[in-house]
Amino acid sequence: MSERVFVAMSGGVDSSVAAAILADQGHDVVGVWMRLTTATTASDAPRCCGTDEAGEEARRAAAHLGIPFYALDYAEIFGREVIDRFVESYASGATPNPCVACNAYVKFEALLRDVVAKFGAERIATGHYARVRRDEGGRWRLLRARDAAKDQSYALYMLRQRELARTVFPIGELAAKEETRALAATYGLPNARKAESMDICFVPGDHRDLVRQRAPAAFVPGPIERADGRVVGTHQGVGGLTVGQRRGVGVAEGERLYVLRLDLGRNAAVVGTRDEVTTRAYALGGISFTAGTPPAARFASSAAVRYRGSPIPCEVEVDGDGDGAVLRLAEPALVAPGQAAVLYAGDEVIGGGTVRQALAA
């Protein structure tokens, strides 16, 4: 009997093509759409991949491919592990990456566990642009997509051997995004020409509105200062600010100013020029390695510190307890707490962690 693969279908073209490729290869493919927010009939509902309209798109694509399809409810865990964390993170002056949280807690945890343990699936597939390989030694490796411009391996760094052994990324093997579109047309998928999803899937408009509504305490105006303490303006609350942000901070100086850090204790935002960015070292938390363990207690690597960011050569020193690490970048970089620092060795993701704070060292 062929291998049963559950494909997480968002309703978009990428995951639909992923399902089509697997079905074409003769796998026993089952489509699953994850409801991520509570059902709503409002017409201005968020255009999240986990909302009803997207579910209909996914259902139509699955029907077109002739594969079984189920809508499963993950709204509770998504609300708790993704949306709540997102709000808390912004409210505490950090900049979360909700895609990382969704992959970590929802797709490759709750969904993967369900399809394997409950529904007899051997593997899970998604429409992510990344690749999984097994080396001669039997170790599973996570690689960048063949199309580097579309690569999404950054948001998958938390996958370890257990998950990688059960994961397929069919479209990560394609040479380019155009190939995905072309395949969608070849397979006659109804969503072949659908626009790509952007932004934060569960927020219909400005994410700051959500944070403001859920965490009003983070929207108390406070001073905008230069590094020397000189007040140059007033911000509308740290919940709406991001380290590294340049526009819309609330200050009009002659030079280009970035948010260098947020001082929650004083409700202050410190801004400065590019030249004032001197931080090279960051403390990481919640570190994870695809191999299961770090290559060494101290090792050289390169780190992407934002989605689609170019990796910067670095050195990593893992804490004794194995949960945290110190990241020392070869050049200064402005990294917002809450962002993922993803460690690469060439095209391979070896792991990563969440940036907790800048270090003086």
Add this chain to the structure above:
Amino acid sequence: MIRRTYLDHAATTPVDPEVAEAMARVLRDVPGNPSSVYAEGRRARSLVDEARAQVAAAIGADPAEIVFTSGGTEADNLALRGVLTAREGEADGLVVTTIEHHAVLDTAEDLERHGRARVTRVPVDRDGLVDPAAVARAIDARTALVSIMHANNEIGTIEPIEEIGAVCRAQGVTFHTDAVQSVGILPFDVRSLPVDLVSVNAHKFYGPKGVGALYARRGTRCATVQTGGGQEKGRRTGTENVPGIVALGVAMRIASERRERDARRLAALRDRIVAGVRERVPDAILTGHATRRLPNNASFCFPGTQGESLVVALDLEGIAASSGSACASGSTEPSHVLTAIGLDREIAQGSLRLTVGRDTTDADVDRLLETLPAIVARLRAASRETVSAAP
């Protein structure tokens, strides 16, 4: 394609071949509009009349008391909205139970929200039974309508509609019953049952989807909901669905002919399911009344599972069943019926409804009993598995 075992006859039934043939004949050979005066129209009209007589005969009614609708939901809407509209200004009370179908519950809520009805929702006991005395207490001087289902669609409990009807009669209140789940399965005769309005739906007894009827006892005050050309004596205007109506009539006639024999056979299959499931999954909870239940309904809760997962896992093994708590859109809110009979939210989430029908065989039951216990065990094990720490 793997062999399928269909155990969701409460959701819908396969169309009887004789019904399909009758319907196809109309589609092919009867082009007329029943309202037209010429031969084609007269032909269509006579077929509608014949179907009306068949439906009436099956429930002991007069043909003039049958109003064709697009199905059970429309029949329920017509009954509730029609009576409340007809009694506007003199009576506005509407009494329902907490376990009605959404076609009744949501209509009641809508009428309430628009200030057109005062709604009283009578609770049920742990078996899903309504106490006629509680209905009596819920009725007041301005009650226009009592609407209580004959048999529950999720748990199969059969309500004491004779006693409830008697209570309504004694108080001079109109009584509607949604008999969508029971007509065609249980004996139903309006000459002995004190009911004024009855909803039926063809696809629950091997007819097509999209056609049903409302029985309205002569003299019952029920206004129209739609306005238009005045068909169905103005009670349900709109050009008649002639093929559907013909099919409803044939399905009704066949159901009457087969009912006693079918009911015995269905009850035997259901009893095998209930006994077999209880033997293999000792902590399974049979929901609904132990004996006062539809002969085709076996419904359970399996603690430690989710109905949504049960349905998916069964489907992947070739078995079609449904859960009170799951729907195609992937929402896992527990069913209002299961919470109304006092089940904990968590228990109610593990619900599964198995409903047998004419095409169900002992082999189907065997297959279910071979498959289901392993699925329940697997889901329980999966739910117990701890979530590993993610970053």
